Amino acid sequence: MKKIILIGNPNVGKSVIFARLTGVRVITSNYPGTTVEYRKGIMSVGEETYEVIDMPGTYSLEPTSKAEEVTCTFLDDVCCREKDCFILNIVDATNLERNLHLTLDLIDKGYPVVVVLNMCDDIKHRGIDIDAAKLEELLGVPVISTCAVTGVGIKVLRERLFQGVPRPPRQRTHEEIWRAVGVIVSQAQRLTHRHHTLREMMEDLSIRPFTGLLIGIGVIYAVFKSVRFIGEGLIQYVFDPLFNDVYAPLLMKLSAFLQPGTFGHHILIGELIDGKIDFKNSIGLLTTAPYVEFDMVLPYIISFYLILGIIEDIGYLPRFALLLDALMHRVGLHGFAIIPVLLGFGCNVPGIMATRVLESKRERFIASTLISIAVPCAALQAMMIKLLGPWGMGGLAIVFGTLLVAWLVIGLVLNKVLKGYSPELVLEIPHYRFPPMNIIFSKLWLRVREFIIDAFPFVIAGVLVVNLLQYFRVLEAASSIFAPVTRTILGLPGEAAFPLLIGFLRKDIAAGLLLPLQMGFKQTVIACVVLSMSFPCIATFIIFLKELGWKYLLAATGIMVLATLAAGGFLNLVL
Ligand SMILES: Nc1nc2c(ncn2[C@@H]2O[C@H](COP(=O)(O)OP(=O)(O)OP(=O)(O)O)[C@@H](O)[C@H]2O)c(=O)[nH]1
Numbered sequence: 400m401k402k403i404i405l406i407g408n409p410n411v412g413k414s415v416i417f418a419r420l421t422g423v424r425v426i427t428s429n430y431p432g433t434t435v436e437y438r439k440g441i442m443s444v445g446e447e448t449y450e451v452i453d454m455p456g457t458y459s460l461e462p463t464s465k466a467e468e469v470t471c472t473f474l475d476d477v478c479c480r481e482k483d484c485f486i487l488n489i490v491d492a493t494n495l496e497r498n499l500h501l502t503l504d505l506i507d508k509g510y511p512v513v514v515v516l517n518m519c520d521d522i523k524h525r526g527i528d529i530d531a532a533k534l535e536e537l538l539g540v541p542v543i544s545t546c547a548v549t550g551v552g553i554k555v556l557r558e559r560l561f562q563g564v565p566r567p568p569r570q571r572t573h574e575e576i577w578r579a580v581g582v583i584v585s586q587a588q589r590l591t592h593r594h595h596t597l598r599e600m601m602e603d604l605s606i607r608p609f610t611g612l613l614i615g616i617g618v619i620y621a622v623f624k625s626v627r628f629i630g631e632g633l634i635q636y637v638f639d640p641l642f643n644d645v646y647a648p649l650l651m652k653l654s655a656f657l658q659p660g661t662f663g664h665h666i667l668i669g670e671l672i673d674g675k676i677d678f679k680n681s682i683g684l685l686t687t688a689p690y691v692e693f694d695m696v697l698p699y700i701i702s703f704y705l706i707l708g709i710i711e712d713i714g715y716l717p718r719f720a721l722l723l724d725a726l727m728h729r730v731g732l733h734g735f736a737i738i739p740v741l742l743g744f745g746c747n748v749p750g751i752m753a754t755r756v757l758e759s760k761r762e763r764f765i766a767s768t769l770i771s772i773a774v775p776c777a778a779l780q781a782m783m784i785k786l787l788g789p790w791g792m793g794g795l796a797i798v799f800g801t802l803l804v805a806w807l808v809i810g811l812v813l814n815k816v817l818k819g820y821s822p823e824l825v826l827e828i829p830h831y832r833f834p835p836m837n838i839i840f841s842k843l844w845l846r847v848r849e850f851i852i853d854a855f856p857f858v859i860a861g862v863l864v865v866n867l868l869q870y871f872r873v874l875e876a877a878s879s880i881f882a883p884v885t886r887t888i889l890g891l892p893g894e895a896a897f898p899l900l901i902g903f904l905r906k907d908i909a910a911g912l913l914l915p916l917q918m919g920f921k922q923t924v925i926a927c928v929v930l931s932m933s934f935p936c937i938a939t940f941i942i943f944l945k946e947l948g949w950k951y952l953l954a955a956t957g958i959m960v961l962a963t964l965a966a967g968g969f970l971n972l973v974l
């Protein structure tokens with residue numbers, strides 16, 4: 400199939416254009432490095448169908464990170480071999496000069512390039528005027544102006560997609576290319592003077608050390624508050640009524656039909672408590688499994704990803720990265736590594752994937768290890784709020800405080816022990832943009848759907864395992880093997896051993912199993928810390944293995960076990 404490849408600098412709107420051309424929804428955000436793996440989709444023009452490929456952003460054809468490497472290797476492998484390969488070079492019109500280096504690089508290599516001048520809505524606010532016809536003449540390739548978020552220009556783009564023709568390859572040094580870029584920009588672009596807007600003043604204030612710190616603290620506080628507010632609201636007004644008033648009566652009918660005490664009843668409904676369904680304790684496939692996933696966890700997943708999506712699209716995260724750069728260097732990373740960490744608070748899997756934008760394997764190892772040990776995912780956080788809720792904020796503060804200390808200590812130690820250095824932060828800070836609501840909600844839906852599809856099979860499997868072990872009365876035997884460790888080192892009841900082990904399957908189910916144990920404050924705090932720090936769930940485990948390999952996974956696992964026992968044991972002594 401003929402291929403259309405989307406290439407450009409990071410954060411120029413490639414993925415939005417990809418979604419426009421193919422109808423395939425992908426995650427887009429206002430910071431460089433959102434896409435770290437290529438993504439394919441199909442587009443039809445007339446009778447023909449084409450394969451469209453969205454690439455991670457790259458500044459040049461000489462890669463400096465794993466994400467850039469994906470793009471450059473793909474270009475070398477596919478485009479050099481196949482002749483039906485069209486290149487769409489997406490260019491950020493608000494940053495023409497910097498973007499054109501890659502454009503000239505691609506033209507010099509002899510690829511059939513069409514230039515897409517994106518963000519054309521944004522240049523008006525910045526006093527920039529670009530003569531697209533002149534640019535087309537100077538570059539010698541088609542240039543099409545677009546605004547991807549509204550769809551302006553996409554029709555023309557579809558019509559002119561294939562007008563790029565390969566030019567004879569030529570060799571130029573970087574300096575010669577930059578000089579040529581300078582000449583082109585001076586002829587095709589005009590800048591007019593204008594005063595700073597409020598948005599630009601906010602951009603400045605949020606990266607200055609003092610005001611930036613104040614804004615950073617304000618943002619974290621607001622994020623935390625609004626995630627809880629929206630999550631609790633959804634539970635109270637939507638999911639609780641659905642489960643208690645609509646779903647439970649239906650299940651009671653099913654229970655009467657299946658007859659309590661039968662094997663089928665035990666598997667599907669579980670135990671009735673005082674003759675009623677108790678979603679937390681029944682442990683049935685139709686009771687506890689959907690309750691944990693949809694009533695306890697999903698509301699927080701929705702609220703977390705909604706808020707994260709908004710701050711991602713506004714463009715705040717790279718500024719936060721800049722603010723934390725000095726601190727991050729102490730743990731062997733540069734500031735940008737905070738973005739994978741923040742993504743990890745949603746789910747560790749995309750967090751570890753996002754470390755691909757870091758330059759060295761050493762950094763990727765440190766960042767991924769820190770994420771899998773000290774960053775609890777949204778599902779686990781939701782359950783921790785449930786577990787520790789009765790004691791107010793104190794318990795959560797101790798858990799998050801311990802995780803922060805663990806994060807810092809492990810980072811500091813790894814930075815000292817591992818050979819190599821942490822590169823300086825070279826990060827492009829995007830302009831603040833007001834995200835269109837359709838983009839925010841489409842991204843939210845994408846992530847929520849992914850959560851449901853990825854998590855539900857594991858939730859079902861977790862509940863089924865516990866249910867069967869209970870039925871065949873082997874739960875106690877399974878727990879008793881690990882009970883001495885949990886009891887002596889961590890001070891937890893012997894029955895907690897099994898839920899903690901189930902954490903490998905799904906952390907939220909594990910936390911759900913801790914609920915009926917009625918532990919006290921100290922034990923609940925320790926259990927939450929152990930659950931967060933010990934083995935990551937199986938999905939994170941697999942992605943860690945895929946991204947970094949066995950050796951690194953084993954090293955991370957060793958650190959994990961030691962750190963968990965140390966933190967749990969320490970809390971057991973001092974609390
Ligand atoms: N105002 C405006 N914003 C746009 C336009 N196109 C994309 N954006 C926004 O720019 C940001 C970056 O878009 P993406 O599609 O994620 O960019 P990308 O090139 O795929 O970025 P990477 O995957 O990080 O390389 C998002 O917040 C988009 O909503 C546009 O034409 N106008």
Ligand SMILES: [Mg+2]
Pocket residue numbers: 413414415426427433434454455456
């Ligand atoms: Mg992208």
